[in-house]
Amino acid sequence: TQLLEQSPQFLSIQEGENLTVYCNSSSVFSSLQWYRQEPGEGPVLLVTVVTGGEVKKLKRLTFQFGDARKDSSLHITAAQTGDTGLYLCAGRAGTASKLTFGTGTRLQVTL
């Protein structure tokens, strides 16, 4: 079983601050995805990374896939209250079809 540990589990910051969420595993993933989930809704895909060392930017969000494809990070610059939510990393191992989710990071951004 591939385990994806996210840290921190919970983060409460003020608007305008920067933050980084980490997603770590001892397993290698062929691809890794980041999702954000609002209460009572399904996860919404933010990004997919597939190449070791890959960096992708989505406005104020920067995603990085580790060189060995075992870990990833999500950095948010100048957080806004609209960034509040549960952030989930999820990895796909090899050619397996199923997705393994990380433990989740709950972000709260206040004014």
Add this chain to the structure above:
Amino acid sequence: GAVVSQHPSWVICKSGTSVKIECRSLDFQATTMFWYRQFPKQSLMLMATSNEGSKATYEQGVEKDKFLINHASLTLSTLTVTSAHPEDSSFYICSASFQGRFYGYTFGSGTRLTVV
């Protein structure tokens, strides 16, 4: 594209009854669908992988006789919680995989099940 519709969005049922949750792919054929369970303030836990026309593959610890999964067509998978008990109360989410630029996944909006 690649939209999944999940119904109902919430349901309340009495202990001992069964509840069916539907997951439909609206604009693509979903050979493989997945069912997840999520407890409050926790991540998604995969319950089973559902393949069209064959038996579902359940994750370790998931009771296959309690959580019946049917994937009879390429656009519909159903999860039936049989003889529901209060401990089955949870948020259930379905997902379907598809092949685009990357091998991707699209998620339903979830079903909040409350067993009283």
